Amino acid sequence: MSNAKVEKKSYLTRFHYTVEQVIEKPFNWKQMLRLLTYLKPYSKSYLPAAIIAMLVSMIVRLTVPVLIGKVAIDIAIFNKDTSLLTWLVVLIGVLYVLNYVANTLRIRWVNKLGQNVIYDLRHHLFSHVQRLSHRFFDNRSAGSILVRILNDINSLQELFTSGIINLLMDTLTLVGIMVILFVLSPQLAIAVLIVVPIMFYISTRLRRNIRRSWQEVRINQSRMNSHLNEGIQGMRITQSFSQENENAEFFDGVNKGYFHSFRNAAKKSAYFRPFVDISDAVGTIILIAFGSYLILKGEENGGIAIGTFVTFATFTGMFWEPISRLGQMYTQLLMAMASSERIFEFLDEQPNVKEKKNAHRFDEMEGHIVFDKVQFSYDNDRIALHDISLNIKAGETIALVGHTGSGKSTIANLISRFYDPTKGSVKIDGKNLLDVELASLREKISVVLQDTFIFSGTIMENIRFGRPNASDDEVMEAAKVVGADDFIKRLSNGYFTEVEERGNILSAGERQLLSFARALLANPRIIILDEATASIDTESEIKIQKALKRLLKGRTSIIIAHRLSTIREADKIFVLENGKILESGNHRSLLDKKGKYYELVKSQFTMLDAK
Structure with a gap:
């Protein structure tokens, strides 16, 4: 295979190894109950109001068929009682009006409930993510984080705006229908409902497969969003290297992955509805055949009346409707479960940089910084700092110089406590940063990158x-x-x-x-300039040097820079290489040593002369 083909293959598959894997767990009802705790703030307002409206609507729906079959047909029509029939017509009309009002209020209240819960959940997740340590963001793309906060929470919207109340309503409706059917005729009820256990068994078998499919949809969506975020932010680089076609080809692969996973999940979820329709058809056939036999048998011989048969027919039609909705609801529940797992994965993530209870608060800060034999590594394979000891006095300006990867920015990150040292300690004004309140520390530090x-x-x-x-x-x-x-x-x-x-x-x-x-x-009391003047042109740099004197005056300052004009006035300069301090001193004393700093200065002047 040619080098070009190898490079192209690597480009097209590079994203495959940077995303989450499908979570292999059984359906976690504890996690679902945890999700439902977000309803608690509304347990005395929208939630009970919606439940009451739902119960009123359900009672009306269960009452009307009984009134039509057992009262209107078996009593009023059989006895030719027009007065009773008239009152029944009026009563049923009033019940339908009541049902309309209850449904209108239910829809309004569950939408308010759902929108508030989604708002609270998204606010909670974003607030939590903001407080996570830098290590969390080191290992995740911006796109994958956006998917959790936007798409995954959006997928819960239908669950909270209608799903929960509909689930409760349909479950109670099914229970109510079965109770009524068994009261009217146990034998006919058993015959009609005999297909329900079979359908339940089949739907249970599909459960794990459907859930895994929706998890794959979420992961492929995360891949696509991550690439979009990367592609849009890097559009100038893409165009400058004329890589539009390659980038489009890669996106096409990611897009197809999402397309196929969604189609697969939708296809598996769609299996449920045909089973409901088949069950409905079988139940209807049993009802007509066995119900007709019981009518012909007569009530006096253990049969049923025509009104009972009509009521059964009505309830049988009503029975499969909530079953169908519950099937759709189950799919929705699986999607919500996949999303909630990903949401709670982030919510359960704890900051690596933890704040102790009753931590010291910096109301005032002098800015005296001490590194005591500090060692730090971003991972187990590479140590970024080796036994670094620094004593930076309050108001002092120090400079950190060295090649890329020498540990300069790591020192700055430890001062702001974006990371904690692996060994040793970092202290400010004698306080170990592990014992300090993070907000009060960072309020006293400004970082310019x-x-x-x-x-x-x-x-x-x-x-x-x-x-x-x-x-x-x-x-x-x-x-x-x-x-x-x-x-x-x-x-x-x-x-x-x-x-x-x-x-x-x-x-x-x-x-x-x-x-x-x-x-x-x-x-701030401490200011960190991390290559902060690298993007400033020569004309602007003259203004910046004057501004820096005002900016750094009276403050403890850490300057990471290559330009001599920025660091030559520092009180002390530390030269780093491979996470170790090779030399320290002021500009003049380090030049006199003719060591590593002298070589850096000499190479910079050589480059300037070459220009």
Whole structure:
């Protein structure tokens, strides 16, 4: 096989190994009951009101056939009692009006109930996901997370808006019908309902297969959404390398996977309805044959009256209708079960970075950072930091330099406690970060990354993100300090210009300036600049250097950068390689050593001269 074919095969199958597998578990009723706990807040409002309306409707539906068969036919018509017949017509009319009102109210209340439950569940899941550690997001694509919060919860909507009440109504209706049938004629009831156990056995056999099919649908949907998210965000790269056809071919494979899995699940789910229709047909044949025999036999000889037969015929027709709906409901329940498993998988996920009870709160922070023999690994195979010891005094500016993968960003992540050290400890102002309240820690730290994230909204809202209660004047002052005010004023609506998704209307340098303004407005005690000036052009860099002096003044600062102009003024520079500190000192002392730092500086000047 040629290299081109190997590469293409790898491209087309790369996504196969990054998604969840089908969950092989029996139907978990405890989990379903857990799902139903989201009804609890509405157990005194919409839920009881819907149940009462449902009971009224059900009682009316069970009463009318008895009135028609046993009273209207066997008594009123048989005795030619027109007065009783007239009253029955009026009574049945009133009952149907009552049924209409009850159904209208039931539909209204169950929809309100369902929408509120879906809102609560989605809010709970999103809030929980926001509090999970970085390791959780390291192992999952954005698309797979979106599927849980959007598609999987949406699949529960019909269950909560109508399914639960309909399930209760249909179950009670079936029980009511069977009780009435056995009261009217036990022998005819047994004959008509003899096919029910057979149908129950067949539907039970289908259960596991159908459930697995719907799980596969959810997983294929997750694959498709993940690829769409990746494909849209990387569209510029796709177009720049002219890979539109290959990308479309890959999407076609993912799309076909979803198409085939959904078709397979729908086909298996559709098996249930024909069984209901066959059972209905068999039951009707038995009713006509055996019922006719009992009518001819006569009541005095253990037979039945014509009115009883009519009531049986009506109830038999009514019996298979809820059976059919219960079949559809069972499919819906299987889909909900598959989705709820995936939702609760996320809800049961616990943060790797855990906060202790009664954790220390940083109301004030000096910013003295100490790393005491810290070791850290992202996985068991690779250690990112080896016995790192640092003592960064409050208000001090230090720089971390080294090649990619040397551990610079890992140190920054440990300071913000996005991860916990494998060994050793990280302390701020003498407090071990394991004993500190996370929110109070991160409120005192601002991080500016190379690939800064700009939210949809206005310039004003993006700068204010780190401190929502800041005034407009404070926002504008922060922008002026970092030199962002000039380009902001040139925009169509100034500070109230909509920047679109990820700040698409702004250049990379402008987005970076906004991130500086955002960090300054938050007024942190510790500031971390992770290659934050990499996207700034030379002209902007002169402004940034002045802004940085104001931004870093009086704050403990950790700068990760390659540009000498950014790090040469640092109080201390640490040179890292393979997770170890090779050298430390200020710019001048490290140059005099002519060690690793000297080589880095020399290679950078060589590259500049070559340009």
